[in-house]
Amino acid sequence: MEKISVIVPSYNHAQYIEACLDSILFQDHDNIELIIVDDCSTDDSRRVITEYLNGVENDTASHAARYNEETGTVExxxxxxxxxxxxxIKAIFNxxxxxxxxxxxxxxxEATGKFCAFVVSDDICHPQMFSTLAAPLERDEADFTYADMFVIDDCHRILREFKLPDYDFEKSFADWYLCGVATLYKRSLHERFGYYDEQAKADDHECYLRFAMNGARFLHIPKTLYSVRSHHDREVGLHDPGAFNALLSYSAELTLRAREWLEKKRSQD
Structure with missing residues (x-):
């Protein structure tokens, strides 16, 4: 089973990150490299991450296994x-x-896996997410896979289910950016086409569009495998109204770029 590298960027998500990391470590895929990168969080994240790593090494659990008739106890x-x-697991602190x-x-x-993804540190991966997304990559049926998702609140109530379209360049990039965040792809795409653009306001949108325009094969898995945490009443960072409006504006520019590319391709065919 191929190694999957999962990157978890962390910034001021101390109250959420442990659940996120649990959802990755308890995947049913047998070969996972977890890389946490904390961007100088100003909350308690560094302590939480450090204690979490210690717990992964040392914490135990137990269950009732046998009734001892002689002692009258449940062992x-x-x-x-x-x-x-x-x-x-590796933790990096900027x-x-x-x-x-x-x-x-x-x-x-830092990643060494054949396949890779990033998971936002307040989101949750469902237990079969990576094994499901990896299967077509291992069979070389695709270079990039993506799945559907729930949007949840802080009590893990499901606010809505987001069903994405089956992959088609026009639907997924030229209508609007519809590849979601439950993703997995061959790490070789970065080696061939570069990493995320640090100047792009919608960096995943720009990166995946770049992959697609260079011929990467995308495949939609019609299963709900991820939970995105709602930022309602928590509009900070990228979800601050000003930053989010800038992101939407940049995504609109990328959508127009995709339409121009598609029209040019059609005229050449």
Whole structure:
């Protein structure tokens, strides 16, 4: 089973990041490299991450396993709380705040897996996400896979389910950016076409459009495999109204770029 590198960029998500990391470590895929990159968080994130890593090594769990008739007690089986096989974890702490794009580019440059993805540190991966997305990549049926998602609140209530269209360049990039955030792709795409543009306000949109225009094969998996946390009443960072409006404006420019590329391609065919 091919190694998957999962990059988790962290900034001021101390109350959410442990659940995010749990959702990655407890995947049913057997070979995961987890790389956490904290961008000089000003909350308690560094301590939380450090204690989390210690817990992965040392925490135990138990369950009732056998009734001992002689002592009249229920004996418990004790075992490591976290999966100990097929997992490597690295934490990187930026020396100064560099911004989200620089932060996950740093993580991707550290990655060694054949396949890779980034997961926002307040989101949740469903347990079969990476094994499901990896299967077509392992069969070389695609270079990039993506799935559907829930939008959840802080109580994990489902606010809506977001079903994405099956891949078509026009639907996925020229109508609007509709590849979502539940993604996995061959790391060789970065080696061939570059990393995320640190000047782009919609960096994933720009990067994946670049992949697509250079011939990467995209495949939609019609399963809901990811939960995106709503930023309602928590409009900070990229979700600050000013920053988010700039992101939408930049995505509109990328959509027009995709339409121009598509029209040019059609005229050449």
């Amino acid at each position: 418990r089986a004790v075992y490591p709380r976290y999966p100990q096989q097929g997992r490597t 020396e100064r705040n560099m911004g989200s794009t620089w932060t996950y580019n740093r993580g991707f440059r």
